[in-house]
Amino acid sequence: MSEFGPTVKAFLHQLILAIFVVIWLIPIYAMVINGLKSEFDVTSTPVFIPPLHPSLTAFAAVWSQLDVPLLNSVIVVIPVSLVATFIGAMAAYYFYLLSVSKRRSLNFMSNTIFSLIALATFMPYQAVIIPLTRIEANWGLLNTYGGAIFAFILFYIPTAALLMSMFMAVLPRDIIDAARIDGSGDLRTFFRIVVPLTIPGIISTLIFNVIEMWNNFFIPLVLFNVAKQTLIPVAVESFTGGYGTLYNESFAAAFLASIIPLLIFIFLGRYFIRGLVTLGTGGKGAV
Amino acid sequence: MVVTVKLSKVTKTFKKGKRNVEVLRGVDLVVERGACMGVLGPSGTGKTTLMRIIAGLEVPSSGEVYFDDKLVSTSNRIIVPPENRNIGMVFQSWALYPNMKAYDNIAFAVKNKGEETRKKIEEIAELLDILHVLDRYPRELSGGQQQRVALARALAKDPSILVLDEPFSNLDARIRDSARALVKKVQKEFGVTALVVSHDPADIFSVADVAGVLLDGNFAQVGSPLELYDSPVSASVARLVGEINELDGVVEGGKLRVLRGVVERRDCQDGNVKVGIRPEDLRVSETEVQGMISLGKVRVKVSSYTGSSFRLVVSPLEEEKVELYVNSDRPMPINSEAVLLAKPEKIKVFKNN
Amino acid sequence: MATLEGRSRLRSILNKAALVLPTAALSIILLYLVLWNLYYSFTNWSLFHSIPEFVGLLSYAQAMSTVFFRSSFVHSLELSGGLILVGNLMGMLLAGLLYFVRSSKLRTVYLSIFIAPLAISMAVNGVIWLWLYNLQIGIDWLLVRLSLPALPWLSSTSTAFPSMFIVAVWAYSGLAVLFYLASFMGVDKSLIEAAKMDGVGTFKTFFRVLLPNSYQGVIVATALLFLFSFKIFSLPFVLSGGPTNVSLQTTVVYMYYLYTTEFFAQSTAIATLVTAIAAAVVIPFALLGLRRWVRRE
Numbered sequence: 025m026s027e028f029g030p031t032v033k034a035f036l037h038q039l040i041l042a043i044f045v046v047i048w049l050i051p052i053y054a055m056v057i058n059g060l061k062s063e064f065d066v067t068s069t070p071v072f073i074p075p076l077h078p079s080l081t082a083f084a085a086v087w088s089q090l091d092v093p094l095l096n097s098v099i100v101v102i103p104v105s106l107v108a109t110f111i112g113a114m115a116a117y118y119f120y121l122l123s124v125s126k127r128r129s130l131n132f133m134s135n136t137i138f139s140l141i142a143l144a145t146f147m148p149y150q151a152v153i154i155p156l157t158r159i160e161a162n163w164g165l166l167n168t169y170g171g172a173i174f175a176f177i178l179f180y181i182p183t184a185a186l187l188m189s190m191f192m193a194v195l196p197r198d199i200i201d202a203a204r205i206d207g208s209g210d211l212r213t214f215f216r217i218v219v220p221l222t223i224p225g226i227i228s229t230l231i232f233n234v235i236e237m238w239n240n241f242f243i244p245l246v247l248f249n250v251a252k253q254t255l256i257p258v259a260v261e262s263f264t265g266g267y268g269t270l271y272n273e274s275f276a277a278a279f280l281a282s283i284i285p286l287l288i289f290i291f292l293g294r295y296f297i298r299g300l301v302t303l304g305t306g307g308k309g310a311v
Numbered sequence: 312m313v314v315t316v317k318l319s320k321v322t323k324t325f326k327k328g329k330r331n332v333e334v335l336r337g338v339d340l341v342v343e344r345g346a347c348m349g350v351l352g353p354s355g356t357g358k359t360t361l362m363r364i365i366a367g368l369e370v371p372s373s374g375e376v377y378f379d380d381k382l383v384s385t386s387n388r389i390i391v392p393p394e395n396r397n398i399g400m401v402f403q404s405w406a407l408y409p410n411m412k413a414y415d416n417i418a419f420a421v422k423n424k425g426e427e428t429r430k431k432i433e434e435i436a437e438l439l440d441i442l443h444v445l446d447r448y449p450r451e452l453s454g455g456q457q458q459r460v461a462l463a464r465a466l467a468k469d470p471s472i473l474v475l476d477e478p479f480s481n482l483d484a485r486i487r488d489s490a491r492a493l494v495k496k497v498q499k500e501f502g503v504t505a506l507v508v509s510h511d512p513a514d515i516f517s518v519a520d521v522a523g524v525l526l527d528g529n530f531a532q533v534g535s536p537l538e539l540y541d542s543p544v545s546a547s548v549a550r551l552v553g554e555i556n557e558l559d560g561v562v563e564g565g566k567l568r569v570l571r572g573v574v575e576r577r578d579c580q581d582g583n584v585k586v587g588i589r590p591e592d593l594r595v596s597e598t599e600v601q602g603m604i605s606l607g608k609v610r611v612k613v614s615s616y617t618g619s620s621f622r623l624v625v626s627p628l629e630e631e632k633v634e635l636y637v638n639s640d641r642p643m644p645i646n647s648e649a650v651l652l653a654k655p656e657k658i659k660v661f662k663n664n
Numbered sequence: 665m666a667t668l669e670g671r672s673r674l675r676s677i678l679n680k681a682a683l684v685l686p687t688a689a690l691s692i693i694l695l696y697l698v699l700w701n702l703y704y705s706f707t708n709w710s711l712f713h714s715i716p717e718f719v720g721l722l723s724y725a726q727a728m729s730t731v732f733f734r735s736s737f738v739h740s741l742e743l744s745g746g747l748i749l750v751g752n753l754m755g756m757l758l759a760g761l762l763y764f765v766r767s768s769k770l771r772t773v774y775l776s777i778f779i780a781p782l783a784i785s786m787a788v789n790g791v792i793w794l795w796l797y798n799l800q801i802g803i804d805w806l807l808v809r810l811s812l813p814a815l816p817w818l819s820s821t822s823t824a825f826p827s828m829f830i831v832a833v834w835a836y837s838g839l840a841v842l843f844y845l846a847s848f849m850g851v852d853k854s855l856i857e858a859a860k861m862d863g864v865g866t867f868k869t870f871f872r873v874l875l876p877n878s879y880q881g882v883i884v885a886t887a888l889l890f891l892f893s894f895k896i897f898s899l900p901f902v903l904s905g906g907p908t909n910v911s912l913q914t915t916v917v918y919m920y921y922l923y924t925t926e927f928f929a930q931s932t933a934i935a936t937l938v939t940a941i942a943a944a945v946v947i948p949f950a951l952l953g954l955r956r957w958v959r960r961e
Contacts, residue, residue, distance in 0.1 A: 033866070041761045041774065048777050048834065051792045052784075058795075070801040115687035118680060135951060142950030144694055147942050148895035150916045151935040154928055155700040178697075181690050198406035201368055206420035206468070207394045210679035216419070220410035239785035241898035246923075257787040261902055264791055271795050278788045289783035293776050296783060297842065304843055304884040305953075395672050 059083060059276035066272045082272035083280070086263065090280050092252055093259035097238060098284075100169055100255065104176045105233040111177075112184025113192075113226060117214050119185075120192045124200075138189070144182035145303075153246055160247060171247045172255065176237050183236070184229050187299060190306040191225025192218070224298075231292050232299030235285045256281045312397065313504050314378040314471045316342040316365060321374030323360050334360045336528035337374065342472070342521075347498050347505040349519025349536070351512060351551060356525050358508045362476055365506065366400060367393035378471060396472075399465030399503070403477040405457045407449040413460045414445040420468040428467075435463045438497065455486045462494065466501060473498065473505040479514050491517040512552045516540070524548045546661045549587045556593070556635045560586035560660065567660060570627055571607025574655045585661040590636040592657035595623060595649045603652035609635070611643045625651060698939065704932040711926035719929075724937075727922065727930035735910055736918035739825065740894060743832060743914060747893040748886050750833050755840025755885050760870050762841070763848045775845060779838035786835065790902030793831045794818070818903060824911040828903055835899075836892055840885040847881030848874050887949045894942060 054071045061069070062079040069076065122134035156175060157166070165171030195218065203213040219226070244255035251262060263277040289296055323335040334357040342348040352358045363369035365376060367389050376384040383391040399420075407416050414432065421428050436442040439459040449457055458478065465473055478494065479487045495518050498505045507518050515522045516536040523533040532544045536552075543549035546557060560569035562584055567576040569586045594603060595611070606627075612634065613624035621639040626632070628648065635651070643649065705723055707716035727733060758778060765771040781789060796802045797817035804814040817827045851874055859869045897920065900912040907913070907921040915938055922931035 037761060037764060041758075041765070044758060044761075045774055045777050048780070051789070051796060051834070052780060054796060055788075055792050070805040071795055071798070072806060111686045111690075114683045118684040118687075121680070121683075139947045139950050140691065140695075143943055143946045144691065146891045146946045148897075148916055148938050150895065150897060150919060151939045151942075152694070152697040152701050153920070153935070154704060154923060154932050155697040158700075159697070178690055178694055181687055182694070185687055196404070196406065198402045198404045199408060201366075201393075202400065202402060202406040203408070203419070204368070204393045205366060205396075205398050205400045206464070207397075207422070208419070209394065209675060211682055214683065217408055217410065235783055239783075239787075241785060241787040241901070242920075245901075246920075257785040257898070260785070260791055261787050261898075264794055264902060264905060271798070271801070274791050274795060278791045281788050282784045285783050285785070286780075289776070289780060293779075293783075294772075297776075297779060300779070300782070300839065300842060301846060304839075304888050305846065305880065391669065392672065392676060394676075395669075 055275050055278050055282065057275075058272055059279045061272040061275075063270065063272070066270050071271065071275075082270070082276035086273050086277045086280065089252070089262070090256065090259055090277060093254055093256045094280065096169070096172075096253065097256040100172045100176065101234060101237045104173050105180070105230055105237055108177055108180045108233055109184045109188070109226060109230045112181050112186075112229065113188040113219070113222070114214060115181075115185040116188035116192050117210075117218050119189045120195060120200075121210065124197060138186075141182045141186050141189075144179075145186045149179045150242055153242075157246055165247075167248050167250055167253055172244060175243050175247060176240075179243070180233050180237060183303075184233055187229040187232065187302055188222070188225060190302045191222055191228070193306065195221060224295075225302075227292075228295040228299040228302065231288060231295040232303075235288060235296055238285050312469070312471050313344050313502060315344045316340075316472055316504060316506070317377040318361075318365070319375045319377070321361075321364060321371045321376065323357065323364065323369065324372045334528055335364075335371075338525075338529055340523065340530070340533075342504055342506055344504055345502045347495075347507065347518060347520050349515030349522035350506065350508045350525055351515045351522055351539075352510065352525035353551065354510055357528050358510075358525055359476065361525065362474055362506065362508050365472070366398050366474055367391065367396050397468065397470055399468060399470030399473045401458070401461045401465050401473075401475045401478045403480060405449075405461040405481070407457060407461060407464075409449050412446050412448055413441065413452065413456075416449065416460055417445075417464045417467045420464055422468075432463070432467055435466055438500075439463050439493065454482050455490060458482060458490060459493070462497065466497065466503070470503060473501075473503045475505065475507045475518075477509050477511075477514075478507065480509070480511065487513075488517070494518055512536075512540075516552075524551055526551075541657075543587075543659065543661075546585050546587060549659060549661070553589060554636065555587045555589050555659075558586045558588070558633065558635075560584050562660070567658070569606065569658070570630075570633075570651070572604050572653065574604060574658055576660060579660050583663045585663055587659040587661060588635075588653055589657065590622070590638045592654045593635065593637040594652045595625060595637050595639055595643060596652055597649055599650075600652055602654065604655050606651040606653055608648055609651045611645055611647050611649070614639075614642045614645060616642070625649075627651070701932045701935050701939075704929055705936045707929045709929040709932075713929075716929065723929040724933040727927070727933045728937075732910065732913065732918055732921070733915075733934070736913040736915050739900075739913060740915040742825070743829065743896065744890050744893045746829055747832055747836060748889050750829075751837050751840040751889045752882065752885055754833065754837040755844040755881070756875065758837070758841045759844035759848055759881075760874065762845050763870075763874065764866060775838075775841065778841045781835040782838055786896070786898040787902050789831060789835055790899050794903060797827055821911045824904075824909075828900060828912055831899060831903070832893060832896065836889060839888050839892065840881075843884045843888070844878060844881040847878035850880075851877045883949075883953060887945060887953070890945055891942065894938070 057074045058071055059082050060078040061075040062077045062081060065075045065077060119134055119137060122130050160166050160171045165174060199217065200213065203217055239257060241257040244258045248254035248258065260277045260281045263274045318338055318340040321335055321338045322333065325332045325334055338361060350358050350361065360369060364371050364384065367384060370387055370389055371384055373386040375382055383396060408419065411419065417432050418424065418428065433442060436445055439462060441456055441459045441463060444452055444456055452460065479490055482490055491514060507514060509515055519536060521533065522536050522539055523530045524539060526547055532539060532548050539548065539552045543552060549555045558569050560567050562576060562579040562581050564581065565575060565577045567574045567579065594600065595609065608628050609625040610628055611623055611625050615622050621642050623637045623639050623643055625635050625637055704716060706718055706720060708719040708723060709716035762771050762774055765774065799819065807814050816823050818824050855873050856869060859873050895916055896914060897916045900914050900917050901907060904912040907917050907924060915934060919931050919934040919938065922934065
């Protein structure tokens with residue numbers, strides 16, 4: 025390396041990073057600019073050139089197809105992620121109580137449950153699709169909010185429980201003992217002490233679950249078969265184009281579908297990243 | 312509803328990897344109603360385990376724990392869970408709830424939240440001098456204030472027994488003495504049975520009526536703090552309750568020889584023994600002193616000032632390797648020679664092990 | 665007194681039950697679905713046999729004997745294996761570059777950019793890349809301007825799968841970057857400074873100090889890249905406009921294809937296979953990795 029001066033090295037370092045950053049940003053850049061193109065721009069410019077005559081016509085065109093799915097996604101995802109996070113946190117506290125217990129039988133049980141939860145978190149949810157659709161069909165839940173809510177709760181509570189049990193591993197043991205000695209039952213301790221002390225973990229779990237649920241494509245694909253009534257990722261897929269579709273509409277639809285997760289990512293990204301880190305290392309990451 | 316706490320043959324075994332570690336080996340203990348018992352021991356001797364068993368946070372492997380005549384724990388079974396034992400506990404870390412203000416921390420343990428409770432909490436806060444910080448969060452309090460909030464929390468529920476785990480070790484040295492005096496005062500004022508666990512003899516001596524030394528999972532000696540200090544049953548106990556010089560000695564026909572000195576000891580069997588002499592029972596002098604016996608000439612190696620008195624390290628002239636700590640009322644020049652004197656009645660003789 | 669104790673014990677049990685029952689109930693439902701799925705896989709349930717009958721492993725044999733299964737399973741292995749390889753390399757490279765960025769603010773911004781694709785729906789990513797792969801207005805337009813040969817991307821069977829692989833690398837490398845960077849940041853700073861004092865170059869520091877101390881990054885990045893890539897569904901689905909494109913079909917897409925064509929038993933057989941493979945990776949990872957790290961040992 026001696027033939028390079030430190031300035032050259034620093035420049036190369038920045039340059040290589042910049043190239044990768046630009047490559048990584050291109051698809052997102054394309055999504056943002058191309059939705060703003062007019063019909064004229066679409067026929068005259070490729071996807072890398074910004075619009076010459078920015079217009080909202082594409083957004084107006086796709087809005088009538090996407091307004092209901094967007095609303096559906098909001099109605100399903102926001103409450104379900106709140107409920108799933110909360111229920112998962114309760115279960116996580118139960119595992120915490122199991123794992124600090126010195127009884128070996130309980131410890132074995134806690135290990136078993138932990139593995140099952142991890143499996144449920146990482147298992148391809150496609151794998152239970154047939155029984156799930158059968159149940160939902162029997163209960164008349166297909167094409168309903170209830171059906172989507174049921175499926176999301178089923179698949180994302182394990183994620184919440186896994187994340188929260190890792191965030192709870194750092195709860196100071198003395199404080200939980202103190203609460204017990206002070207005559208507080210497990211539920212009271214959970215609400216009065218555990219929840220306030222794990223707020224950052226709860227936010228991370230919540231954000232992670234909102235983004236994951238919002239972006240889930242498979243579940244609405246199989247649970248809804250009315251195009252206009254589905255959730256947003258599936259609705260966007262109908263704009264993939266083929267011949268005759270104008271690409272500004274595809275990008276406008278993609279942008280509308282991503283606006284909520286992207287805003288969350290821009291403003292609360294550290295919570296999402298902390299969720300990812302915890303999912304991988306139990307919160308050991310230093311980023 | 313203050314209780315007498317009784318432990319009978321309590322053992323506790325932990326599994327550490329593949330090995331079984333016996334932390335407590337048949338501990339018997341009685342803490343009388345209203346008494347303050349101190350448990351002294353080096354770390355890792357089961358002090359904390361003993362305390363957690365009394366609190367109900369840990370299950371004894373065998374043996375029984377009684378509060379008055381009521382069985383609260385027995386072999387591998389907790390009969391009365393900690394939340395029903397009405398224990399006031401001060402943790403080493405204080406374990407204050409960080410999300411609650413001092414007042415709510417104290418009130419958390421109290422069942423009914425009426426006007427009466429508020430009055431009582433304020434009274435206790437007044438007594439502990441934390442009345443003005445009741446609306447602050449724990450992180451906004453000094454170490455001493457946190458400790459007193461923890462103490463107030465433990466007292467506010469009218470506990471059957473007060474358990475203090477290393478209650479002073481996280482405090483600055485300069486406020487430790489006043490904290491100890493305060494604990495002693497409120498313990499007597501509330502008349503509550505108390506158990507103090509610590510590795511520091513100063514904690515035990517300033518707070519406890521009765522003290523026990525826990526060594527290798529059982530009590531090596533139980534008695535008043537003074538008894539432990541003046542008549543320890545073994546060198547290990549003597550070492551734990553205070554600083555002590557340990558020397559080799561020989562007993563022959565009722566006479567103990569140690570260094571160059573000879574002391575009458577009728578109560579000892581003949582043979583090699585360990586001799587213990589505390590630094591304050593030694594003196595270095597050029598002349599004979601009434602009531603002290605000479606242990607021979609020594610050379611001063613180190614002379615230092617320790618707060619209120621001088622501390623010397625001396626060695627006998629003919630045995631450079633032996634070093635003794637001696638308290639002194641004045642500094643001595645290094646390498647000066649003098650006679651080492653000892654109070655004969657304070658010399659402790661232990662079996663050689 | 666006995667009743668008081670009984671009551672307190674009951675209270676304690678009810679408390680614990682309230683904490684765990686909702687999750688336990690839903691977990692049991694999930695487990696029930698998995699078992700039901702397993703049961704179906706031993707039947708011959710399909711469009712032609714609307715009443716399932718027990719046929720042993722026949723549905724497995726049928727589902728796994730098709731050419732679609734072989735190609736989709738190979739695609740899944742290639743996708744997961746390739747992503748583990750390329751993702752880890754990208755993770756090392758980009759995290760290494762990020763580690764030596766001086767400003768921590770800038771580093772966070774760069775890291776966020778690499779992770780951003782994970783915050784967008786894979787279906788949306790698919791829609792975007794469909795147009796980027798367009799032969800007139802997409803990347804090819806750029807390549808032609810630069811006098812480079814244009815590629816057929818998704819429209820040729822030989823380049824379709826690599827094209828999809830590029831999207832997966834773009835979407836999932838952020839995971840590896842994150843965990844490598846986390847590992848690097850966890851390496852004792854004084855080691856790096858000592859290396860600097862000794863005049864060791866940046867490259868040598870990276871290969872001799874940072875990488876050897878980052879085994880956790882390798883394990884986590886590999887496990888998560890596998891688990892995320894093995895269940896990729898929406899990307900091949902969107903890029904090929906449905907579940908039938910043979911050159912992009914992965915195992916889960918094949919499973920969905922069997923489902924839509926109402927070969928239910930065969931679909932559940934593939935689902936069982938997929939679950940078993942995921943379990944083989946997840947359980948050791950959860951017990952040996954996560955559990956140990958969580959316990960702060």
